[in-house]
Amino acid sequence: MASVTLSRLGLTYPDGTVGLDAVDLTVADGEFIALVGPSGSGKTTLLRAIAGFLAPTTGTVHIGDTLVAGPGTLLAPEKRGLGMVFQQHAVWPHLTVAQNIVYPLRRAGVGRAQRAQQLARVLSTVGLTGFDKRNPATLSGGQRQRVALARAIIGSPRVLLLDEALSALDEPLRGALRLELQALTRSIGLTVIHVTHDREEALALADRVVVLDGGRVQQIGAPPELVSLPNSPAVARFLSDATIFSGVLSPSGFVATDHPCAVPGSRIEAVGGRSGPGSIAVLPEDIDLVAASADRQDVRGEGDDDHGSARVTSSLFGRTGNDVVVDWEGASVRCRVPGVRPLVGEPVRVSVRRAVFYPRAAAPAPAAVFAAPYHSTEIGG
């Protein structure tokens, strides 16, 4: 096991496309890191640069104390001592399960007896005892992915790289393997770098999550921190489908431009400055919807914000809360509403319980950078 240190890592494709732009990242020994980001954000590029399949154009990659990529140095993938699981499992069809799994040991020149011993150990670790003579073609998708995992860990790699390792599996199986993957990697203390486009999976598995976009690191943090305090509107929108309002923050509170949204200062957390023009990110969890027919005084009594009138445009059932989108005076607002599921077309009143403020300078929020996964109308100037 080893740490991974990336320093000012950059990768530009021959046609000028920027794959990675000055990425700094230190993965501690034994840490589970997840890389997330929208398509084309550079997360796979980053993983393949660590693996050695891509040569960075600037910066350095250290695995442990070894410089594996940098000016004048480019260690071949086979010399980096890594394990990797690919999205399409890449289990070799012309070899048996056992031959597949012990391949790294054969390349390392490990003797026959020791190979058999290690094989038995990893087969039981991934729950495939007795499968060693099988032809991979006779295995299910989940079993093949376990073979790939066994092959990746049998040589005690310094770092385990997972490239969308669970993404090709069906949903229930993915959930089950997620649990197994965590139990397994934690029990042997592996350093893991896990690339996924599945936000929930990244948050669920990782010690720290790295949000990438446009080849740059947008934020690194523990899952709760990332969710509750995203450091830019873009991260808030990508990770949590937050709604962004532009406006001005004064000591009394935030008032959106060209929109009835107003949030009292007591409910605002700030990243950077506490006043002036900027924008707020409102997480779906931090919005209350009140049926418009309810007594307005009940809701109003507590705060001095003006409840806008809105209309439900879609309402999906969810286990932990209904996933509701309302049209609030022209803005599509994503809300998570526990309890009774609102009906589409129902008039509601919107109340913001909490918001995060970003001053304009600190949060340039390039609108086009994030392709928001859901509705994302930015309101006002």
Place this chain on the structure above:
Amino acid sequence: MPPAAPPGPGPVRRDRVRPTVPATTSGTAASAGPQPQRRPRWAAPWDGIDGLRAVLWLVCGAVILLPLSAIVVLAITNNHLPLLLSGDVVEAARNSVVSAATSAVGAVLVGTILALLLDRSDLRGRRTLRLLALTPLLVPPFVGAIAWIGIAGPTGPVNRAWTEWFGGPLWIIYGGDGVVFLLIVHSYPIAYIIMSAALRRVPSDLEQAARISGASLLRSVTGITLPLLRPAAFSAFTLIAVSNLADFGIPSIIGLPERFVTLSTLVYRYIQSGTVESPLEVVATIGVVLLGVAVLSMVIDLLVNRTRVELDQSSAPPQPIRLGRARAATSIVAWTLVLAITLLPLLALTSQALLPAPGVPLAWENLTLDNIVRATTAPGTIVGATNSVMLSVLAGLICTVLGLAVGTIVTRTRARSNAALATVALLPQAIPGLVIAVGWLIIAPRIGLFNTPWLILCAYVMAFVAVVVQAVAAPLRSTPMSMEEAARISGASRLRALIDISWRMAVPAAVAGGVLVALTAVRELTISVLLLSPGSQTLGVSIFSLQQAGAYNAAAALSLLVTLVGLAGLGLVDRRRH
């Protein structure tokens, strides 16, 4: 029959021209984008892969590029254009082009109809019929020609009976129309294979979407599926036309008796009988023209297929076309025609082989095994058979190794020169065997292979290596690159990963391709007859010489044996593949 007809799936020529740099495995936009240079200038150690690539370039250069450039150089340095525009050559060229184009159109039509009937309709007994319909592929074209003379020749049973009843023959196969007919018979199976593969690739949901939108089944087939087959039909047309352009066996056996001269028979006459001065130079000029036609057709095919639409995969089985009331009639007609085209020649060959002379009535007391005994024990035959077996086995082995190496390196590694290497290796498939033979004839004296059988071996390797390259490359293209990357991560060098993973995965396909090469080469005529030298005659040449010498029944006997052995061999390969 083009010697290099690949049995692989789909329009064959597409692989030849597709960029060979495979995309990486994961579906994210990051990796679907352009790949950065694998090894920047500051870290470019030469490894085994680069060495292997250099060796392959050397071999392909020597075996493929050298003879081709010899033709071009010889043709350019000697101006024989006046002769080229003389009556003989122009007429032969016209005959070649017309017969190649007509037969290609006919073959594609027959192949498409067969694909629809056998793969999509509820025709009775279509599984058996499919196997039967493919058998002309296994019969060498010149053997087919000999067999058809036994059916529709001047003294064949059909014409004799017709003369008895109506006072004149029905249709004598000799001449241009017979050449076109036989070319169609021997090339429609390839058209069928290509069209059938293309048909399978059209997702069934496209037709189902048309049905849901209110189209009848017939209309959805003609309006949706058939237009999507157009690029495949064009590929089939160019492939067949180019290979028929220079077929030697059929025009020389069927066309010459009626003075229907094509380029290949003309070239043969120039080389064998010295009717022109400096025959090699003249022939090289003709070869360059044919080469130009081949390259042009490749380019046109490339341009046409550039606009090819990408089709998604579909898992739903397509709905069969119900023939309804026409089912019985269509089945009877299809069965009759296919049986007539496939079984009749075999029967004719058998009866010819068992009769002492053409025209002797088929009766028990006339049957004899003399022809078979005489044909198989003649010294020429034994030399021919020995040569053919040796040359074809060697060609199969060399093509297997070379094709495996080229096929894997161009599909499983990244290099700018991959596309060029693949094009060079696949190029001879688009080049008429005639041109290949002429190329080797030109360089033979300089490389010391003049008048040796090794010259034929070199030409076989050049002509057939593409079969193995395609057999290897097609399945590997659809295999994700992560297969090798997994080996790299596991500690294998680039060369090691190529050997352990790519080669071993591709060995079955390469062996099947190599066997196909050997089986095609053992019955080859066009190249062998042009490179004929004392003591190096092949089986095909033996049969051809018997036929030319008037020993029709001995030729038929030998043809029958070759065909049966060939059928058995291909049957074995086919069984192994399943």
